[in-house]
Amino acid sequence: DAILEFADTFIEKMVWKDARALGIFLWLDKADTLRQRLEAIARNTYLSQEDKDPVSSTLFYLALGKKTLVHTLWRTANHHKEQKSxxxxxxxxxxxxxWKTAASKNAFALLGKQRYEYAAAFFLLAGKLRDAVNVILKHMKDMQLAIAICRVYEGENGPVLREVITNHMLPLACSTDDRWLASLAFWMIDKTDEAVAATMVNE
Known part of the structure; x- marks a missing residue:
């Protein structure tokens, strides 16, 4: 929390690029703080745009389970050509x-249009976290975003989060020889001995 307070003194309205630069969703360990931070990012993202496009914050809000709020934002988007639909x-x-099937179909249609973030949001609407995460990893190339979405959507011990850490975060740490990233990854999957060992340099 102290690190967050320090960051907030320099970043008045944090958006995703700021959170990713700080690695916030890799090291924050309080579920309530995680949710509050992602909600703040969603709000700041929406308010930072002159045209107040609901699309920009939909992925964040749906990960938080706030579909009603997304619906409310669309009510005010009178300028948007997609408002009615x-x-x-x-x-x-x-x-x-x-309706889950319909949301999935829309997600695939959005993939075809290369609207990747919005496609991931529609997969969440369909209840398909793994598909949403695959889009984020494959097309958006954003491992931290995938982890953030998993942590707020399914919790700390969810199977999709574990897959991302095991199949993406740990291999990245190994390939870049990043001991601290490896340690974080092991902590997140409750391998405390490995987490400690990862930070030690062999003589």
């Missing part, structure tokens, strides 16, 4: 299988 679509109950 999005209001109609978001009014549906995505606990129902047919």
């Amino acid at each position: 999005m209001l109609q679509f978001l009014a549906n109950d995505f606990r129902e299988a047919r």
